[in-house]
Amino acid sequence: MGRWEPGADSRLREAAIELFLERGFEQTMVADIAERAGVTARTFFRHFADKREVIFQGAADLEEWSLAALEKAPATASALETVEVALDATARLLGGDHGFARKRQAIIESSAELRERELIKLNSLSARLEEALRRRGFGDLDASLAAATGIAVYRVAFERWAGAAEDGDLREVIRDTMIHLRALTAAE
Structure with a gap:
């Protein structure tokens, strides 16, 4: 297929995911993805x-989506x-x-590099949520705890959901x- 044909990005994503699952992230080269x-x-x-x-494509959009929703929360x-x-x-969204x-x-869990990148992404989102909470008038401690707690809840929930056998x-x-x-x- 020529590079001008539509759908190259989705074909690349699909090929990459298949190869990462088959061979592993580290063993898959860009040339392999492009060829497939x-x-x-x-x-x-x-x-x-x-x-x-x-x-990780779309992480910045996800942050913006989350922050826009946060701004619409009741005062x-x-x-x-x-x-x-x-x-x-x-x-x-996800x-x-x-x-x-x-x-x-599964791909992220199989690679230390990707696990690190996921943590960086979540840390970035936490920092942005914390900043937005401060702008809404919450104190430093409340903003820090709420943002960090929210990200911890999200991470645990997402892993539970993604690991579940059936759709939920x-x-x-x-x-x-x-x-x-x-x-x-409350029990503490």
């Missing part, structure tokens, strides 16, 4: 900065309730493709995880 997708390596780099971006919401609004929006999430999570609602898993956290802290 029927394009050149140069075309790959028009769509992705590197092979990690196949997994009377606590810091943690405000973060829950952002998490719910994130789940609406929760639609359980099959892809399972594959993506990511939003429900996040809500259930938050309820469990509240019960756990």
Whole structure:
């Protein structure tokens, strides 16, 4: 296929995911991905900065989506309730493709480099949520704790959801995880 044909980005993503699952992330080269997708390596780099971006493309958009939702939270919401609004929006955006999430999570878990990148992504989101909470008038401690707690809940919930055998609602898993956290802290 020529590089001008439509759908190269989705073919590249599909080829990369297949190869990462078959061979492993570290053993898969950009040339392998491009060949399987029927394009050149140069075309790959028009769509992705590197092979990690196949997994993490859209992280900046996800942050912006989450922050926009946080800004729409009721003014009377606590810091943690405000973060829950952002998490719910994130789940609406990510929760639609359980099959892809399972594959993506398996690839991330198989690579120390990708696990590190995932933690960096989550840390960045936490910092942005914290900053947004401060702008809404929450104090430093409340903003820090709420953002960090929200990211911890999200991470645990996402791993539970992605690891589940059957499709489920990511939003429900996040809500259930938050309820469990509240019960756990109330028992302390």
